[in-house]
Each structure stands twice: as C-alpha cells, then as structure tokens.
Amino acid sequence: MISVRLPDGSARKYDHPITVAEIAISIGESISKNALGGKINGELVDMSALIQHDANVSIITDKDPEGLEIIRHSTAHLLAYGVKELFPQAQVAIGPVIENGFYYDFAYHRAFTPQDLQNIERRMRELVKRDEPVLRRVVSRDEAAEYFKCAGESYKAEIIESIPKCEQIKLYSHGSFTDLCRGPHVPSTGKLKVFKLMKLAGAYWRGNSNSAQLQRIYGTAWAHKEDQVAYLHMLEEAEKRDHRKLGKQLDLFHLEEEAPGLVFWHPKGWTLWQQVEQYLRRRLSEVGYLEVKTPMLMERSLWERSGHWQNYRENMFTTESEKHDYAIKPMNCPGHIQMFNYGLHSYRDLPLRFSEFSSCHRNEASGALHGLMRVRGFKQDDAHIFCTEDQVISESVAFNSLAMSVYKDFGFSQIDIKLALRPQQRIGTDDTWDRAEERLRIALMECDLEWQELSGEGAFYGPKVEYHIKDALGRSWQCGTLQLDFVLPERLRATYVAENNSRRCPVMLHRAIVGSMERFLGILIEHYAGAMPLWLAPTQVIVLNISESSAIYADVITQSLKKQGLRASSDLRNEKISYKIRQHVLKKVPYLIIVGDKERDKQTLAVRVRGGIDLGVMLFAEFLDRLRNELKVSE
Template sequence: MTIEVRLPDDSLRQLPEGATGTDLAGGIGARLLDAALAIKADGKLMDLKAPLVNGAKVEIVTSKTPESLELIRHSTAHLLAHAVKRLYPNARVGIGPVIEDGFYYDFWVEKPFTPEDLPVIEAEMRKIVAEGIEVVREDLGRDAAVARFEAMGEPLKVEVVSGIPSGDIISGYSQGDFYDLCRGPHVPNTAKLKVFKLQSIAGAYWKGDEKNQMLSRIYGTAFHTQKELDDHLKRLEEAKARDHRKLGKELGLFSFHPEAPASPFFHPKGTQVYNELVTYVRELYFKYGYSEVITPQIMDVALWKTSGHYENFADSMYFTTAEEREYAMKPMNCPGHCLMFGTQKHSYRDLPLRFADFGRLHRYERSGVTHGLTRVRTFCQDDAHIYCTPEQIKAEMASFLDLLKEVYDTFGFEGTRVALSTRPEKRLGTDEIWDAAEGALAEALNEAGIPFTLNPGEGAFYGPKIEFQVLDALKRPWQLGTLQVDYMMPQRFDLNYTQADGTEGRPVMLHRAILGSLERFMGILIEHTAGAFPAWLAPTQVTILPITDRANAFATEVLAQAKALGIRADLDARNESLKAKIREAQLAKVPYMLVIGDREAEAGTVSVRHRHRGDLGVQPLDGFLATLVAEVKDRQR
C-alpha cells in the first residue's frame, strides 16, 4: 500500500503506508533531512517522525520556516528541565512554555536556584546536546499518565494531567532518562539544539496563585544561529540601558513610594513632559473635532452595574462607602460620557459627537504584574468616545487612522501592526450584535487597505477592538492605539437620537485612544528615545554655560531672552570646568548647550553644542533662538 502527499510546490510524492516526515525528507535529499526539524501537515505543526496521511499537503520545517523558532525554544525548555533533573534529582518539574523572545521552566526545589547555578545547568544542557539523544513521543490514557507521573514523584505533572479536558489527547516525550508531559511537537534529536542561553531566575507561584507553592523559574532563550543570539543579547543590554525605571530616576522624572503602591509621583521635570504630551493631544483634538469634558472620579456603584463593569470588571475596581451609599473609583470614562450624552435630546445632525477626557482612572493591578510606568494602578488616558450613526462608522474610522498616523509620525514610531480582537467568552450582548460590530471593524480595515491579524477572544466585554502596535527604536512591539465598536453601552443607558425620518435611532459608541495610558506611553517613549526627548518635549531645552565670571552678565541676558520666547532654559554659572558642565548636561540629556566666553559675550553670539551632533559652531543669539523656537513649534524629532 502507498500514500500520496502534496509538497508546497504542488508536486506529488508517493511513499509506503506508515511513512513519516523523516522518510519524506530523506527521499528528497540528504541535505534536507539534515536540516529537517518537523513537518507541517495541512498547516498543522507535527513531529518529524509523525506518520503521514494520504492526501495531506506537507511541508518540511527547517530553520527557514517561521514556526521553527518557537519549536526550537519549546524543545530547549525541555532540554533545560532534563539538565535540572540530572543535576538535582529531587527537583519537581512544573511547566515550561515558550514566551516572547524565549522560554521558561518552573521547578519545585528545596533551595531556590541562584544566578551562580545557571552556568552549571547550561553546561549540563550542552552535554545532553552532544549526546544526540532521540526525542520520542508517546500518547497516553489519562489513568496511565497519572500513574506514570505519580511513580516518577512529579505531583505538579499529576495536577496538570488532572486538569486536561476529557477527550483531549494526552502525550508525553522521552529523551533518554528524562520524560515530560507535553502536547509537542519537538525536534527529533537533542543535537538540533545548539544555540541557547539561560538568562535569569525569578520566583513564581504555581499557576500564578499566591496561595500555591512558590516555585523557582529559570528564563532562557534559543536561536538558530549564534549571530542571532548575540544580536538578541546585545539588544537586551541596550534595553537595560534604556529601562525607563532606571532613566526616570537618573533624570529626575518620577519616583515610586510604598505609601502608594504602583502609583507614580511625577517630579517637576516629569510633569513637564507629561503636560507637553497632553498639550499636543489637545491641539489635535481641536483639529479633529473633539470636545473635551471633565467627569467625576468617584460615582455610585449603580452606574457601574448599568454599564456592565461591576459584573465584568469588579475585581479590578476600587470601592468605598459614604453616607450608606457604595461608590467606585472610575476605571474607565465611558459610563460618565453616556450620562452626559443622555442629558439632552440629539438629532442625527448633531452626530458624530466626540467626547474626550483626560480624567484620572484607577484599576487594581496585582503587585506581581505592576511594572514601572507601563503597568500602574492610577493613570490617565488620551481617552475619547464617539457617538455616531451606524453609517458614520467608516468615516470616523478613517479620521481615526489619519489622527493615529499623524501622532506616530511625530514620535518616530514605525512598522505599525494592526490586530482585530474579537468576542471574549465573558461578554455582553447577542451574537448578532457582535457579528455587526466585528464586521464593521473588519470592513473598515479592508476598505482602508490595512492588513490585520485576528486575536480571537481578546476583545473587551462590551465590544471588539482594533489594536495598533508600533515598533520602538529597538524594534520591540508596543500596543498603543485602540478603537472599539460598542453597540451595548448605548443600549444599556437607553441612548437615542432622532433620525432624519423623525423616528428614534440608537447611536453606536466608539471607544478610542491614541497614546493609551499617558503613564505607559511615557515609559515607552523614555525607552524609545533613551531619555533623550526631542527638544519640544525635553524638560530643559537649553542649558547656558558661561566659561568665566566675566561672561555671566551676558549669559543671564541670554537666559532672559530664551525664557521670554517660552524656551525652557537654565543657567549653570557654577565655578566648575567647562568639561564637567558639558558632561553633566549630556547626562541630563539636554538637547542644546550654549557655551559663552568673552568673545561670545562681546559679539552677542553663542557657541552651540548639540547632545548628539556635538559642536555646531558659533551662531548669532537671535538666529539660534529663532531656529529652536521653530523646531519646538513644529515638534521636530
């Protein structure tokens, strides 16, 4: 008996029944067999040794296949667990998933691992690679799987098996003296895993629940080539140098204090940057037809029950009681905007109505997930809600995209990626409403010619959303802008408008943000610029450096002229060397330094230095100030 499979070039191959991906690759050529890692059969990633099915379209997976990097990292996580079990036989293994840029594995050990343990474990991993151990899959019944892991003394694996839904295939993989529970697939041999690095250690509660056992988590990464790994580690070092928590402290932008966990205190310089961001967005609101509003921070719980937040979001909200009434700190602005819309009658001629709100929001985030400015408990969004007719959705979407592009161009973000997040399991509304909302967003994206991917189940509880990711200077993706179509909240608040024929219509509510949380955006921007903000955003735009006491009078005059033009300038008249003053200004990432000596004071000029471009030469004071004013006004990068 023979079977026939179709290759990616649509050519056909006949093989004996029971043939595997290994047989297919070997029949094509020894070079392909040597490079083979797995197969894709009808689009599904499978082990190289999996039997081929008659009629399937089969691709041999090599390092050039996009999915292969995740496969390598998944198998390297197992390699890590294998090495740990060899070195620490009493260790109990947890789970070892692939994550962005790498993998981790959790272990239950008597003594938590330390950084000094990583080179030892890594050396053992390399020994296992050198042994070239075959990796073999085995399908198990539930009872057999439980019995096997009980006999191995692996209680965490027993718990995982017990949680697998009835009817799902349970499989395990062996490589020599190591056996692990896993869906797979994996590389066929440990010799395929040659480029990896263990990076760090952290504590992690089993299943993320602080009531469970604390485990020791080892993070690592893996690549196909050493160059890829070296480039990645170099980017990590650069990212460490750009860490906004580190730079925020060094530049005096913000601080955190235990009296207000995960809630930033913005210092004068940080507040200056923050307010410039708000001012910029406000100018765009005027240009794009938004009306800014202010709404209360604390409102009756009844409001949040009407909106659906109490039912779907209560675990992330803060509550308080006064005069026997229960209130909640607002986690979102949308219900307050619905109250405002409902205070008067609206005609179709009034729509679209765009409410923008910089109100402070509060959401409870677990202490284990808070992270500098990028995950906080109190924040402000460049938040807006658009009330429009169903027919106006496309036009509002187009306007939103124009606004988005203008903002991201200003900050120098490139490579925008777009994803459509669809209905979550826990949601409001009928399938028909969700069909209409998801269809409206998909149609608008298609008509705009914008490619997008799907994030199934990742929408908000009240509607689907489009999410916009940008790449920063280190090519790291950050999700910023969002647009959500909401048919439910206008219904729950009974919002209406008078249509052209005199009948009542229900508006559609669009939730949108460009920067998102200003706190989070500021953290991203600090890392994107390495703290060297463009001149229009810099807390101090110019520092004036007189060389001698004789130049102080003119330096003071320069300071006055700069401030009169709205330039944020300061004067460093300390009795320090010019070299020391320049270095300090460079560390503070001030865009421009004006060096003034006797000749400059006499001629009314300034010697200009730029933090990146160095010496720009002697310039007339008026000319320099005019150039800087234009640079700031145009928000040049």
C-alpha cells in the same frame, strides 16, 4: 496509494503509510538535515507523525516561525531534563514558550543560585552533545497520571487530573527524562544548539497567590547564533535605556513603596508630560473632539448596568459610603455615556466626539507593576465617538489617519495593526458581534492596511483594532486602540432622535492613540534613550557662563530665550566650564550655549548641540532661527 501534496504544488505518491521524516528524506538531504517538524493539513506535528491518507504536507525548518517555536518549546524540556539530572528531587511544573524564549517552573527545597544556573546550562549543553532522540508515545489519561504519581511529580499529576478522562495524553522522552506535552518537539536534542539561561524568579503555582511558591528559570533560544547575539545586544541596550534609571538620572519621576503603582512626577518630568498632553489636546481639538470631565467615583449601580461590575470587578478599587458601594473608575466610557444621555441629541448632532484626559485606577497585582509601564493610577488620551452605524467606517478611517500622524510626530514609523475578535466572556449577541467585526474589517481595508486577527482577544463589549508601535530597539508596544461597541450604549439607554423621529441607540467607538500616558512616556524615554527631540525636551537650552564677568550676559540670553517661548535655564555656578558642560551633557539637554567675555563683547553665542557637536559661534537671531526650524515638527 497515498498522495502527498507539497507547498510548491507538486505531489508525491506512496504505496504505504509514511512519516514526515521519510518525506523530508525523499525531498532531499538539505531539507531532511534542517527539518524540525511538519504540517499535515495545516496542523503542526512531529517528524515522526504518520501520514495514512491523502494530505497537504509541509516540512518545518529553522527558517519558519513555527520552527523557532518548536526549538524554544523543546529547549524548555531540555532545561527540565538538565535540572532533573542535577537535582533529582526537584519537581517540574510547567514550561511554556514566551516571547523570545521560554521558562520552566520548579519546586525544590532550597532556592536555586546563579551558580546553579550556570551548572544547569552547562549540563544542557552536555545533553545536546549526546544528541538523544526525542520519542513520543500516546497513553491514556489514567496511565499518564499513574506514571507521574509514581515518579513523585505531583504537579504533573495535578495537571493531568484537570484533563477530561476520555482524552489521550502525549508523553515526550529523551534519555531518562519524560514530560507531559502536546508537542511537537525537535527530533533529537542535537538540534538545540543556540540558547542561554537568563534569570531566576519566583512564581506561584498556576498564578494563584494562595498556591505553592515555585522557582522559575527563564531562558532564550534561537535557530541561529547571530540572532541570539543580536537579541542579547538589544537587551544590553534596553538596560541602558531603562526608563526607571533614566527617570532618576534625568530627574523626571520616582516611585515609592507607600504608593505602589503610582507615580511622583518631578518638575522636569511633568514638563515632558505636559508637552505630550497639550500636543494631543491640540490635535484632538483640530478634528472636532469636545473635551469633557467626568467624576472619578461613581456608584455601583452604574457599573452593574454597564457590565463592568460583573466582568471587571477584580480590577476595580471600591469604597463604601452611607451603605452605598462606589468604584473609582477604571475607564471613562460609562461616564461619557452619562454625558451623552444628559439632554436630547438628534442625528444631526452625530458624530459626537467626547475626549477626556482623566485619571483612572485599576487594581493591578503588585507583582505585575513595572515602573511607568504597568501602574495602578494612569491617565489616558481617552475619547468616545457616538455615531450612527452608517458613520462607523468613516469615523474609523478618520481615527486611523489621526493615529498614524501622531505616531509619526513622536518618531514611530513602524506600526503593526491587529484586530482582536470576540472573547469567550462577552456581552451582546453573535449577530451584533458579526456586524461589529465586519465594520472594522471594512474600515481597515479602506485604510489600505494589512493586519493580523487575534481570536478571542477583544474587549467583553466589542472587537478592537490595536496599534502596536516599534521602538528604536525593535520592541513592540501596544498603545492605540479603536473599539467598536454596539452593546454598552444600549445597556445604559443612550438614544438619539433619528430622521423619522424614532429613538435609536448610537454606536460608540472607544478610542485612544497613546493609551496610558504614563506607559507612553516610559516608551518615549526608552525609545530616545532620554535624549528627547527638541519639542519634547523638558529643558531645551542651558546657558553656561565661563567666568563671573559673563554671568549677567548669560542671564540676559536666558531671559531672551524664555520670552521667545523656549524652555531655557542658566547655570551660573562658580565651577569649571568643563565640569558644567559634562553635567548637562549627562542630562541630555539638546543645546548648550557657552558664553565668556569674548562672546559678551561681540554679542555672540558659542553653541553645542547634543551629541558633542560644536556648532561654533552664532548670533542670537541665527540661533533662534535654527530652533524655530527644528520645532516645526510639533506645530
């Protein structure tokens, strides 16, 4: 007898091997109808998977996160099936699941067009109507290689050649189409009803710019139509909020081909930048950080001792002078250790917190550059805490409190925490990594936080806590990070004098709250759709005159606001007041003051707040009190 234990704790007995599909049928019609796959002892499998021994089994439906992944993976195969039916000479490459959808790469003798995309999607819907079963078979590596070579699928054959000879290969077929895949997949094409092809793009085979250029088709797929409708609406909103468009509309910054990945900040954009930087600088000073400044350019020998030259070389800009190699710093940590090493430190000096708002440069691939979100030159709210091992947990807890407070002030209330653990390519012993990871876990527990662990995604020198903020559209952005490093201070010979007068190596916490300032400003612009809260707005108040006779009064009001420390300006152009109001509404200025002869004679202000709300007539002191109350959030 085979005993199958279900998630609700119940057990079922079978006198013969049984498939996941048969178990679903035995549970009930509702589960069977919505089943997409299963789990056997925690492993995700197809509905056709056979259970031959006692096992824990669960049925995966479209309500489960794994179900959505199965749908998207299967829809990628459906896309390839549709392309092969319409363009038999096209070769298929790879087609993984990505966030919110999937893509598939193809080799074809001409470029696909938007009309092709429409035709492919139409054919995919026809394949869904056929409701063809998705069949799996397991073959030897050589048999799979021979199959794809005979089919003229050279990219699939190359993938198989990289697989060890002893491994068996899973092939999935529906109708006339067969693909190489680990699975699992939906039981039939009729399960794939909610999808949309999104765009065309270029891609290199296996991401190598020296390899063949392929064509990539992106798509999105969902379990329910309303989920896709909501996602497409979010994309429309995201398009309206695109920081590159708003940067131009609001005159904040621009980018040029002559300086790829580098930003030209305009006066208004730099004003916004300074509000963020000075706020952060003040918050760090309040909790004991000491601001420092380290060189932009340092010799290769330092980067070799730190391990960056061996582990990060491809991302570093380098130069040569007088037969010496130098690197423009991609990060501040080695420089901060050199700062720590200058002079003698006692255990009484620790924790020692160095902060720096300094430019770093990383040689990002040109295809990865994206406005402010991915640049080659950036500034961080970077800081490093040198402490004893006993101080790691308390310093981590204090950093978490500071980070959460900062995010709240910037208007972000939903923060997801992730703990990135040791990667394959790393420095330091397993014992050191065990201690580091355990310290961060304890700190997160003391903060009463829930977190997700990410295996293999830590920095090469230590594990890290990641802070992922959710914006107004529900998109997640990884900003803050806290990295625990036992290794780098030792490599660069950092020591302090312990209580017993021995020399010990400090522990270093790498930490940032907003991370790249450029990227964070891009996130802020999109989060607020350019309509910054009063304390961040580059221009807080615009004073508009109705007539030439009220221009002097408008200027007096403007100067009075400036004397109060407000970012105010006036628009005294000889234009219709409706025209001027519309212009500044489009610039998303928080407050418009309109003055004419009546306001001048009564020494009052007609006030409009962003969003088209007319606050009516106010005295100057009354308006000033309103602004001061609104600005308290940043104090």
